[in-house]
Amino acid sequence: MTKQARYEHLVQSDGDVRVGPDYLREVVAPFADREVGVVSCFYRGVAQKNFWAELEAIGAASDFLAGALVANLPGEVTFALGASVATTKPWLGKIGGYEALADLLADDYEIGNRVHKAGGKALLSREAVWTMYPAQTLKSFWEHQVRWARTVRMVRPASFFGLIFTHGLPLALLAAAVAPGAWMKAGFLGGYLVLRLLAAWTVGVWGVKDETLARKLWLVPLRDAIHFLVWLAGFTSNHVKWGGVEYAIKDGKMREVSAARG
Numbered sequence: 001m002t003k004q005a006r007y008e009h010l011v012q013s014d015g016d017v018r019v020g021p022d023y024l025r026e027v028v029a030p031f032a033d034r035e036v037g038v039v040s041c042f043y044r045g046v047a048q049k050n051f052w053a054e055l056e057a058i059g060a061a062s063d064f065l066a067g068a069l070v071a072n073l074p075g076e077v078t079f080a081l082g083a084s085v086a087t088t089k090p091w092l093g094k095i096g097g098y099e100a101l102a103d104l105l106a107d108d109y110e111i112g113n114r115v116h117k118a119g120g121k122a123l124l125s126r127e128a129v130w131t132m133y134p135a136q137t138l139k140s141f142w143e144h145q146v147r148w149a150r151t152v153r154m155v156r157p158a159s160f161f162g163l164i165f166t167h168g169l170p171l172a173l174l175a176a177a178v179a180p181g182a183w184m185k186a187g188f189l190g191g192y193l194v195l196r197l198l199a200a201w202t203v204g205v206w207g208v209k210d211e212t213l214a215r216k217l218w219l220v221p222l223r224d225a226i227h228f229l230v231w232l233a234g235f236t237s238n239h240v241k242w243g244g245v246e247y248a249i250k251d252g253k254m255r256e257v258s259a260a261r262g
Helices: 023-032 051-071 089-094 107-117 138-155 157-166 168-178 182-207 211-215 217-233
Strands: 009-013 036-047 084-088 121-133 239-242 245-250 253-259
Touching: 009 023, 023 036, 023 084, 023 121, 036 051, 036 089, 036 107, 036 211, 051 121, 051 138, 051 182, 051 211, 051 217, 084 089, 084 107, 107 121, 107 138, 138 157, 138 217, 138 239, 157 217, 168 182, 168 217, 182 211, 182 217, 211 217, 239 253
Parallel strands: 036 121
Antiparallel strands: 009 084, 036 084, 239 245, 245 253
């Protein structure tokens, strides 16, 4: 498809992404600066009325996007967010084309990171998109979350280990367990709740206007508890399940192991 494209700008998105009327104008505008090589978008969730779908949307809006904002503090990032990615033919050619990304687990991360290493700017657009979260089971939710966790560990191992300092709930529980008095115990737990919910609301509700998080903000602590277990599971293997197939990951590339059962 790239070879058939008539124009310089190339825009890709996941099949479950929905965009607004100003989307193309906003994602293409930064390319007026010829040093810009890739632009990707924040996303808000549209979840079906299903507990696990809503919990996944809450996690993305309250935690994942906050991490991307911190990474963006210098004014640009070193990766791309996969929901929607725009680039140009010249920059894509400098990193080997889409062919070079075909077998990679983290192709969205890699397209931004390779453009960055090639001397280009990787930017986050001010235009957010919507991504759909379909109904799912506990098993599919867990496999999806663990795949994400292992993806992050394999592309940014030091950063993934450092996430221990962002797990406020287990750290607050640990502090409360060793605190000498009831007031101090309550202070640690109350401090976690206030700061965590405030940060989630600021980024997810006020920032990207995620409607699922706005309705279910109270689920954030439960999501944090589950996410800590997901983080631990991220260390246990280099295998992931995707589309009903199990893959082993080596040097960032996927190798099919077997068709996943169940």
